[in-house]
Amino acid sequence: MKKRITKLMALLLTTSMLVPMTACSTSKKSASDEHVLNIWCWNDEFQSRFNDYYPEVKKVSKDKSKTYLKDGTVVKWTINENKDNNYQNKLDEALQEQDEKDDNDKIDIFLIEADYALKYVNSSSTLDVVKDIGLTKKDLGDQYKYTKDIVTSKGVQKATSWQATPGxxxxxxxxxxxxxxxxxxxxxxxxxxxxxxxxxxxxxxxxxxxxxxxxxxxxxxxxxxxxxxxxxxxxxxxxxxxxxxxxxxxxxxxxxxxxxxxxxxxxxxxxxxxxxxxxxxxxxxxxxxxxxxxxxxxxxxxxxxxxxxxxxxxxxxxxxxxxxYWGGTWLCAAKGTDDKKEIKNIMLKLTCDKENMKKMTENPDIQDYTNTQSGMEEIAQDPKFSSSFLGGQNHVALFxxxxxxxxxxxxxxxxxxxxxxxxxxxxxxxxxxxxxxxxxxxxxxxxxxxxxxxxxxxxxxx
Incomplete structure (x- = not known):
């Protein structure tokens, strides 16, 4: 009987010791358990557009590797230079491992270029921006037709862009x-x-x-x-x-x-x-x-x-x-993402919001030709808009x-x-x-x- 009581006390003591350790471990996990949105690209062009024009941005880390959103989401940037297909090779490898990753490690958005767009549009790695992400035909209605055609296969649009690139x-x-x-x-x-x-x-x-x-x-x-x-x-x-x-x-x-x-x-x-x-x-x-x-x-x-x-x-x-045309960059939503709501908002604000995109074009340090037909027509007819680099010419009118x-x-x-x-x-x-x-x-x-x-x-x- 004495031996049984001793064993019971030892068990209770061990249990009591584990409780604070477990609580401590849970607390530590919660403190570091950030909600992460992973974006993959080959240079910092879209990163700068995102940081400057996505209205949900709260702050950017000093090294620019992370962008903090107002809702607490942390955007993590993975930039692999696109030399000798380095970007595509690393992207393909990561997408193959997508199902094995935790949600915070999965790719949520990745960017593609025109020359190899159909490689991803025709794959199962990309989501339908209408059916899966929730953009409507009205949301996409002001975009240039060719920017949608190039990322559409069998009637399914798999990506969207903030820019048009006529030459x-x-x-x-x-x-x-x-x-x-x-x-x-x-x-x-x-x-x-x-x-x-x-x-x-x-x-x-x-x-x-x-x-x-x-x-x-x-x-x-x-x-x-x-x-x-x-x-x-x-x-x-x-x-x-x-x-x-x-x-x-x-x-x-x-x-x-x-x-x-x-x-x-x-x-x-x-x-x-x-x-x-x-x-x-x-x-x-x-x-x-x-x-x-x-x-x-x-x-x-x-x-x-x-x-x-x-x-x-x-x-x-x-x-x-x-x-x-020459070039262009499109945003794809990766299959397996748990951030469809955030991705929809990003696509809406950066590729469908006429006034927001016009700001990019009107910024004298950028003057990007953005993917809004009506917006570009307005700037084309604006007598005050011009490029000092082009000797005062309104190049948007020609574009x-x-x-x-x-x-x-x-x-x-x-x-x-x-x-x-x-x-x-x-x-x-x-x-x-x-x-x-x-x-x-x-x-x-x-x-x-x-x-x-x-x-x-x-x-x-x-």
Whole structure:
């Protein structure tokens, strides 16, 4: 009996000791149990738009890795640079592990680009922004049609964007005066209104001591956005005639010295946009003009962006020989998220709220072309709106016209690989290292390596 009482006392003592330990453990868990919303992207562009324009933001951490919302939610940013497909590779790996993660570790929102949008739109990793997230057709009604078409498959829209990215031709005013005798956008557009006119002006530019374009890739997007068929049907890659028109033009420009033999994003290409550049102009979309071109135009990148700093103010834009778009960023809601309500609010405020998006466009430090048709029409007609970088021009007026002409009907999930590989294969041809037939063979080999399901490549007139 004494032994039984002793065991009972020992059990009670052990239990009494565990109670405060358990309470302490529970308290510690509650204190650190933040509600986390995970957003994945490849740079800080959307992060800055979110922090500056999402009305629910309370504060941002010093290192910007976290954004704290008014309701207590902590937005955690994961940014993986999109070099050599690094962003997509890490994103794909994380999405495959989504079901195994705790709610606070799951991806809630991730961003995608146009070139590989359909890869995720056609996957089970993304949610329907209408049926699953709760956006209505009325909410999305003011957005540009092409920005919805590009992320829609079988009638289901899987993403939404705060920006539209129609393209224009940006040119140096001083060079235009030397070559054409005018820098007036309407007169320059008349001179460059189709490819035959554009090529003719390239010859005049050369005679005057300038190059029409910087490198091999500059006009590619304008041609590739105006193809008559998608890259792939079944197991066959079909190279559109318009792609070969780009090859023909670029070879001619290279041989005649109408370009500077640079490659997109290279140091030489960026330098051609600077104050000492001798290039007539560059094909750029909205983000490219307001950020890349402007930054490259400065003599002192760390100085104030204003007239007097390099070529700032010596640029203008016209529509160019054909309508096109370049780039764009879309928000996807990841399957498995437990934050549908918050995601809906983010999508509403940042991609559907006309007044909020107009603020982004009207901000002189941003002037992003936002995804509100009526909002951009209002700014296009606003006599007070202008870009000091573009010499006082209202570029939104031209962008709004270009955006109406964008056709995304031939987009496919193979766009990124085909676009990249055709440019790579043709570069050796432009440089005179291989024949055109050899360049074609090299493209066929490389595209079948990227997409093993491809059995045949069909060229125009085959």
């Amino acid at each position: 224009l031709f940006a040119y140096r005013r001083t060079i235009a005066k030397q070559v054409l005798g005018t820098d007036d956008p309407k007169q320059v557009q008349e001179a460059l209104g189709d490819w035959n006119k554009f090529n003719e002006v390239a010859g005049k530019a050369k005679t005057a001591g300038y190059q029409m374009l910087s490198g091999y890739d500059d006009s590619f997007r304008v041609y590739s956005n105006n193809v008559k068929q998608p890259w792939v049907k079944g197991d066959t890659v079909t190279v559109d005639e318009n792609i070969m028109n780009w090859v023909k033009q670029t070879k001619e420009f290279t041989d005649k010295g109408y370009n500077n033999k640079t490659s997109l994003w290279s140091d030489a290409w960026s330098k051609d946009q600077g104050p000492d550049g001798k290039v007539f102009g560059f094909f750029y979309s909205t983000w490219g003009i307001n950020f890349t071109l402007m930054k490259n135009s400065l003599a002192n990148p760390d100085g104030k962006a204003e007239v007097g700093n390099g070529a700032y103010g010596d640029w203008a834009v016209c529509e160019g020989p054909a309508p096109y 709004s016209e270009s955006a109406k002409k964008i056709d995304m009907s031939n987009t496919s999930k193979y766009d990124q690989g085909c676009n990249e590989k055709i440019q790579t294969a043709m570069k050796d041809y432009f440089d005179g290292k291989v024949s055109l037939d050899k360049a074609k063979k090299n493209f066929e080999t490389s595209i079948k390596e990227v997409y093993p399901n491809i059995k045949k490549v069909k060229w125009p007139k085959d």
